[in-house]
Each structure stands twice: as C-alpha cells, then as structure tokens.
Amino acid sequence: MHSFKIYIIFSPFISILFSGALFLFFQSISKRKYFLNLIISFILTIFLTIFLIYKFNFYLDANQTFYIIFIYLCNAFIFMNLVQACVSSIQLTLLKIIYLKPGISKKEILKKYNSNNLFEQRIRRLKSAGIIYENKSSVYLKNNKILLILNFFLILKKMFNIKD
Amino acid sequence: MQVILNWIVFFLVYFFLQFFLYRFFKLNINKPSYILLIIFISLILGFYFHSIEMLMNLIIINLMIISFYIIMLGIINKGNSLVIIDLISNKKLNQKKKLKSFFLKGPSAKSIERRLKINIESNFIKLHKKNFFINEKAKKIIFIYQAIKKIYRLKSDA
Numbered sequence: 001m002h003s004f005k006i007y008i009i010f011s012p013f014i015s016i017l018f019s020g021a022l023f024l025f026f027q028s029i030s031k032r033k034y035f036l037n038l039i040i041s042f043i044l045t046i047f048l049t050i051f052l053i054y055k056f057n058f059y060l061d062a063n064q065t066f067y068i069i070f071i072y073l074c075n076a077f078i079f080m081n082l083v084q085a086c087v088s089s090i091q092l093t094l095l096k097i098i099y100l101k102p103g104i105s106k107k108e109i110l111k112k113y114n115s116n117n118l119f120e121q122r123i124r125r126l127k128s129a130g131i132i133y134e135n136k137s138s139v140y141l142k143n144n145k146i147l148l149i150l151n152f153f154l155i156l157k158k159m160f161n162i163k164d
Numbered sequence: 165m166q167v168i169l170n171w172i173v174f175f176l177v178y179f180f181l182q183f184f185l186y187r188f189f190k191l192n193i194n195k196p197s198y199i200l201l202i203i204f205i206s207l208i209l210g211f212y213f214h215s216i217e218m219l220m221n222l223i224i225i226n227l228m229i230i231s232f233y234i235i236m237l238g239i240i241n242k243g244n245s246l247v248i249i250d251l252i253s254n255k256k257l258n259q260k261k262k263l264k265s266f267f268l269k270g271p272s273a274k275s276i277e278r279r280l281k282i283n284i285e286s287n288f289i290k291l292h293k294k295n296f297f298i299n300e301k302a303k304k305i306i307f308i309y310q311a312i313k314k315i316y317r318l319k320s321d322a
Contacts, residue, residue, distance in 0.1 A: 005216045009223070027316050034318055062167040067220045070171070074227035081234050086313045087320050090244075090279045095288055095302050096320075103295040106280070115273045119264055122245045131249070138258040141249065150249050156239045160186050 008064050011049075012071035016079055019045040023083075033129065038083060042076045088125070090118070175228065182232070194229075194236040202229055241279075247272045 022041035030037060049072055053065055060068075085092060097112060098104055123139065126132045133142045141147075185191040206222040213219075248267060257263045267273070280296075283289045288302035298306075313320060 002216075009216065009219060024316060034316070062165070063217070063220065066167050066171065067224060070224060071227055074231045077231050078227075078234065082312065083316065083318065086309050086316075086318050088243075088245075090275060091283055091288075092306070092309055093320065094276070094279055094283060095298060095306055098289055098296045098298045099303065099306050102297050105295055106277075109280070109296070110276065113276060115268055115276060118244055118272075118275065119248070119267050122248055123260075126245055126248065131245075132252065134260070137260050139252060139260055139263060140258055141252055146249055147253055150246050150253070153239055153242060153246060154250070156235075157242065159183060160239060162240060 004059065005064075008060070008068065012068055012075055015045050015049050015068075015072045016075035018048075019076060020079065034083070034087070035129065038080060042080075045076075046072065171224070174225075178228070178232070182236075192236070192240075194233040196233075199229055199233055202226060241275075244272050244275060 019041045022044060023038050026032070026037035026041060027034060046069075049068060053060060053068060093113060094109065097109055101108075123132070127134060131141070131143045131146050132139050182193060185193055203226055206226055210219050210222050244267075247270065248263065251257045251263055251266055251270075255266065257266055280289075283302075284291060287299060288305070289296050289298055291297075312318070
C-alpha cells in the first residue's frame with residue numbers, strides 16, 4: 001500500500017513526461033502547428049489519466065484523485081508556458097541576441113529587434129494560428145474564443161489596478 | 165467534494181491575499197525569491213512530518229503558487245498579441261496601418277526596452293559602458309531553452 005501511495009505522488013509527474021513524449025512524437029510526424037500538437041498531447045494524457053483513475057477508483061480516495069488531476073493540470077500549464085516562452089518570449093529573444101553578440105549596444109539591439117518587427121511577427125503568428133485574417137489591408141478576428149483569454153486578463157488587470 | 169471545496173477556499177484565500185497586497189500596497193508576493201523560500205519551507209516540512217498526505221498537500225500548494233506566478237506575469241506584462249487583439253476587438257481598429265500606428269504609439273512600443281530593464285533587474289544581463297553583456301545564470305537559461313527548442317523543433321523570434 002505504501003508503494004502504491006508513492007506511485008500516486010509521482011503519477012502526475014510521470015503523466016507530464018508522457019505528455020512531453022507524445023508532443024515530441026506529434027512534432028516529428030505531423031506538420032500541424034506546434035500549439036495544436038501540444039494541446040492534443042495534453043488532452044490524450046488527461047483522458048488516459050481519467051481512465052486510470054476510473055480503473056483504480058476502489059483504491060483511491062477523493063484527496064488522491066484531486067491530487068492526480070490537479071497536479072497534472074498545473075504541470076501541463078507550466079510545460080505549456082515553457083514551450084510558449086521558447087517561441088515568443090521577448091525577454092529570451094533579447095538574452096539570445098546579447099548572448100550571440102556580447103557587448104552589443106541598445107541601438108544595435110533595437111535595430112535588430114524593435115516594436116515594428118514585433119508587430120509584424122505577432123500579426124503573422126495570429127494569422128497562422130487562425131485567430132485573425134487579413135482582407136484588403138484590414139485585419140479581422142476569426143476566432144472569438146481568444147476574447148475569453150483577453151477578457152480574463154483585462155478583468156484581472158482591472159482588479160489588481162495595473163496600468164499599461 | 166469536501167476536498168475540492170477545501171482547496172477552492174484555500175485558492176481563494178491565496179488569491180485575495182495576493183489581490184489585497186498588490187492593489188493596496190503594490191506588494192507582489194509572486195517573486196522567484198518568495199517562491200524559492202516557500203519551496204524550501206515545504207521541503208523542511210515534508211522531511212519533518214514524514215507523511216505522504218502532507219507531502220501531497222505541499223506539492224499542491226507549491227505548484228499552485230508557481231502557476232499563479234506565471235499568471236501574474238501575464239497580468240503585469242500583457243502580451244503583445246493580446247494588445248493587438250484588444251485593439252481589433254475593443255477599439256475596432258481593423259485597418260492594418262492604423263492598427264500598427266496605435267500599437268506603436270501605445271505602451272507596447274516600449275515593451276522591448278521594458279524587457280531589457282527587467283533582464284537587468286533580474287541580473288540576467290549587465291550594462292557596461294552602454295554595452296550589454298550576459299551573465300552566467302542567463303547562459304544556463306538560454307542553454308535550457310535552446311535544448312527544448314531543438315528537441316521539439318520549435319521556431320522562435322530570434
């Protein structure tokens with residue numbers, strides 16, 4: 001029984017490793033967008049986790065079930081942000097620019113990476129993610145689900161009284 | 165059900181503590197140093213109590229705090245993609261030229277300078293005679309991120 005409890009402690013971490021492996025597999029075989037691959041790997045793992053919880057339901061109490069699901073979700077959220085940071089973090093991009101050219105001045109950095117580039121990159125990414133679309137030099141929202149995330153952050157920003 | 169309710173109450177208490185401290189005292193408890201301190205205290209408690217239930221609760225608390233830290237980063241530094249979506253949906257700016265000019269006039273125009281400042285404050289880079297140099301800590305971070313990028317074949321901005 002003791003070893004079963006130890007397995008429970010480690011199971012959400014094993015699940016996230018499994019998710020990572022699935023994501024790697026999808027990245028190597030499919031040409032889909034990386035974010036979609038990531039989400040699919042999370043969904044498949046959560047289904048597998050729920051199936052295992054259902055199968056071992058007799059041995060698990062409510063606290064342990066909550067632990068397995070909640071820790072997996074937290075791990076997935078952290079992993080998703082880690083992957084996302086690799087792709088679009090401004091801070092990391094700046095670190096990489098300075099790493100590749102030590103002693104670089106602010107002027108040179110801004111020549112390479114500035115708000116103008118940033119705007120174009122973000123527009124390109126939003127278009128390729130299917131969130132916006134361009135029509136005759138105008139851009140429109142294609143997917144309104146993103147407004148949920150926007151409103152979530154706007155409400156929290158207002159609550160915390162954070163000004164831009 | 166009771167377990168879930170207990171944890172919801174705990175999350176709400178933590179959220180409102182954070183909200184109260186930030187809104188009224190501008191005190192952000194979501195800092196890496198605070199998180200490391202909480203992890204350190206949790207490790208001591210984990211060893212001291214020698215109980216698997218206690219260990220599970222400590223892991224829940226720690227991961228919740230780390231996840232909340234990530235959310236707070238998003239609230240404090242609103243992502244540029246969200247700024248663009250905000251301009252399109254709420255300010256009804258659809259013309260790309262106009263959208264770009266609003267984006268460049270707004271706080272997002274300063275986001276690169278702001279991130280440079282954050283990098284200096286976080287001790288990732290140092291400024292010497294108007295030139296930037298990277299610190300050892302940041303080199304390790306870049307190495308980790310480069311490894312993740314290579315393994316998962318991700319394409320980044322730089």
